[in-house]
Amino acid sequence: MAIRMEGTPNPNAMKFTSDKVIFEGTKSYSLMPGDTSEYDILNDLMTIEGVDNVFGYQNFITVNKHFDVEWEQLSPRVIEMIEKHGY
Numbered sequence: 001m002a003i004r005m006e007g008t009p010n011p012n013a014m015k016f017t018s019d020k021v022i023f024e025g026t027k028s029y030s031l032m033p034g035d036t037s038e039y040d041i042l043n044d045l046m047t048i049e050g051v052d053n054v055f056g057y058q059n060f061i062t063v064n065k066h067f068d069v070e071w072e073q074l075s076p077r078v079i080e081m082i083e084k085h086g087y
Contacts, residue, residue: 002019003016003017003018003079003082003083003087004016004017004018005017005075005079008062010064012052012064012065012066012067013062013063013064013065014062014063014065014071014075014078015060015061015062016060016061016062016063016078016079016082017059017060018059018060018082018087019059020059020086020087021058021059022039022041022056022058022059022060022061022087023039023056023057023058023059026058028055028056028057029042029055029056029057030053030054030055030056031043031045031046031053031054031055032053033046033052033053039056040085041056041061041081041082041085041087042054042056042061044081044084044085045061045063045078045081045082048074048077048078048081049069050065050066050069050073050074051063051064051065051066051074051078052064052065052066061082063078
């Protein structure tokens, strides 16, 4: 299993794609600070220091970071958390 990371037009957002389906169906899921989700993976990603909000759809999760956090420090923790959940 490998998580592919790719940039988005927003420099504070990064898309993390899995070879496996994370969210079944055609519904997307957004999580803002203070929210909780039925998906533990989204809740756990929100606990990572520097993560501002997350968006998930089918086989990817887009993570938005706080502007003062660097992707070099944040992305390995995000990938580790996604892999911890089996994706």
